Amino acid sequence: MTALLKAENLEVAFGGVKAADGVNLSIDEGEFVAIIGPNGSGKTTFLNLCTGYVRPVSGEVWLDGKPITAMAPRRIARKGIARAFQIPQLFTEHTVIENVMLALAAHRGIWQAFAPLDRPDYRAEAMALLDLLKLADHANAMAGALPEGLRKLADVTVAMALKPRLLLLDEPTSGVSALERFPLMDTLMTAMRAQGVTALFVEHDMEIVETYADRVVVWDSGSVMAEGKPSEVMKDPRVLKSVVGA
Amino acid sequence: MRALPLILAAGLALLALAPLAAPYLQFVLTVAVAKGFAALGVALLLRAGLISLGHAMFFAVGAYAAAFLAQAVGINDFLLLLPFAVAVSALAGLLVGAFLVRYRAIFFAMLNLAVSMVAYALASKLYSITGGTDGLRIDVPTLMGMSLEKAQFDQALYYISLVLLAVVGWLVHRYLKSPLGQALAAVHTNEVRLEYLGVSAWSTLLAAYTISAALAGIGGAIAAVAIGHVLPEYAFWTESGHLVLTAVLGGIAGIAGPFVGSIFLELIHTVAVGYAAEAWNLIVGVALLAVIFFLPRGLFGLIESAAGVKDHRGETEL
Known part of the structure; x- marks a missing residue:
């Protein structure tokens, strides 16, 4: 079976610091894979490499067996990789539902110069998605006025409106209070399963990783130090030293 | 919200009736509507956070295209001049925009200014094509093949302009x-997210730039036949600045804003020329200051207030 996403020997450096040092990783359809590692180890850089925001010096990225290395982010998005950001990226002067409808329109083709964006089919589909992510009550709120936790969910909703095959989540629970983390992840996981989305998420919270990830990949100094089932990897002394500091 | 379309329709009716009460207003308002189209083009780009300091170039391209077709080719029917002028302006917008919409902020503004000054210089120097600093004259065009007296044509032009508006x-x-x-x-609020939705910001802006150039071309064609003479000054940078001023003064939130701004400025100009010629710039400056401090949505904001529109969520402000 061809991996949904495959990265091979990815290398990139910033000012002499290697952010990706021969990274090899593959993700199968239907997996929920977590990336953990210390700050500055290259986790977000890997997402940037997969989405075309950063071009590798060497190495290749394949989606479904087809190369996507160094394509522009918009081309990769059209091929089925969507992204939610550590700092939510929303159209702050639009309402939440308008953000989602714009993503739906982008997926179907933005070149509609006279049909309105706000039309019944888009609105119904956007509301269904917002309902799935428990944001229906905030559909008409301005995206820029939402609290952090809801903005995170809105950012994921926008990404999911693109009907991606692979969703990349950069620290979905950062900036969210300890009490809200698990409910937020429950909501995200339910929505992703309902939509049949494969996900790769960067996370610092070990409990979150152990609870929700099928597989965990441990990053260190721009390369993969270990990977496997969370319950097994978390026992690895190297991982404990690198990630937990124990 | 329902009151707003009614007020706008009443405003259009008032414009249609104005020349009947004061015939001298017909020419002033025709030119104001023509410049309003170009200001609307500038306002479109302002929605994306881009200030064009060169849009008078497309106004001039529309005017010269109409004059060239009428004088050099000998096709002088307004219903052919107008689409030709719009097509040439749109093409010019597409070509110039393909290069300029890669830039943002001050770079976009100054590059537009630079290209427009090149266009101004070409219009002034290419004597055999543009008539140089003398410009090009346009005889009174026919209308659907009908020859009209100057006064009749001007009247028809005015009402065609209102229909176009x-x-x-x-x-x-x-x-x-x-x-x-x-x-x-x-594009204005989050270009990164837009690209991650699979949408090209460049294409989005190029479409807007081309439309804005076409709008300026409509204005240029109307002004050319209304005035009967096209000059390089149409493309001069002060005219581009005037268009930005018009859009900001009128307000960019609604389509009517740039037209309101243009009519306001042309009327003040007409009155000032007659009664206080030296005070023209002072009056415009004070009006602009008043709008900036008290009407952040431009003069169009006054119309919205009269219509009871209070919900401005999701709309671009000045």
């Missing part, structure tokens, strides 16, 4: 509400 204004309104139009505003 309504039709083109509605089309631009539809465009701004469409996914492509909403993506234009999204």
Whole structure:
């Protein structure tokens, strides 16, 4: 079976610091894979490499067996990789539902110069998605006025409106209070399963990783130090030293 | 919200009736509507956070295209001059825009200014094509093959301009509400997210730039036949600055704003020339200061207030 996403020997450096040092990783359809590692180890850089925001010096990225290395982010998005950001990226002067409808329109083709964006089919589909992510009550709120936790969910909703095959989540629970983390992840996981989305998420919270990830990949100094089932990897002394500091 | 279309329709009716009460206003208002189209083009780009300091170039391209077709080719029917001028302006917008919409902020503004000054220099120097600093004259065009007296044509031109205002204004309104139009505003707030939705900011802006150039071309064609003479000064940078001033003064939130701004400025200009010629710039400066401090949505904000529109969420402000 061809991996949904495959990265091979990815290398990139910033000012002499290697952010990706021969990274090899593959993700199968239907997996929920977590990336953990210390700050500055290259986790977000890997997402940037997969989405075309950063071009590798060497190495290749394949989606479904087809190369996507160094394509522009918009081309990769059209091929089925969507992204939610550590700092939510929303159209702050639009309402939440308008953000989602714009993503739906982008997926179907933005070149509609006279049909309105706000039309019944888009609105119904956007509301269904917002309902799935428990944001229906905030559909008409301005995206820029939402609290952090809801903005995170809105950012994921926008990404999911693109009907991606692979969703990349950069620290979905950062900036969210300890009490809200698990409910937020429950909501995200339910929505992703309902939509049949494969996900790769960067996370610092070990409990979150152990609870929700099928597989965990441990990053260190721009390369993969270990990977496997969370319950097994978390026992690895190297991982404990690198990630937990124990 | 329902009051707003009624007020706008009443405003259009008032414009249609104004020359009957004061015939001298017909020419002033024709030129004001013509410049309003160009200011609307500038306002479109302002929605994406881009200030064009060179849009008079496309106004001039439209005017010269109409004059060239009428004088050099000998086709002088307004219903042919207008689409030709719009097509040439749109093409010019597409070509110039393909290069300029890669830039943002001050770079976009100054590059537009630079290209427009090149166009101004070409219009002044290419004597055999543009008539140089003397410009090009346009005889009174026919209208659907009918020869009209100057006064009759001017009257017809005025009412055609008002019909165009309504039709083109509605089309631009539809465009701004469409996914492509909403993506234009999204470029301003979050270009990164837009690209991650699979939407090219460059293409989105190029579409807007081309439409804005076509709008300026409509204005240029109307002004050319109304005035009967096209000059390089149409493309001069002060005219581009005037268009930005008009858009800001009128307000960019609604389609009517740039037209309100243009009519306001042309009327003040006409009055000032007659009664206080030296005070023209002072009056415009004070009016602009008043709008900036008290009317952040431009003069169009006054119309919205009268219509009871209070919900401005999701709309671009000045």
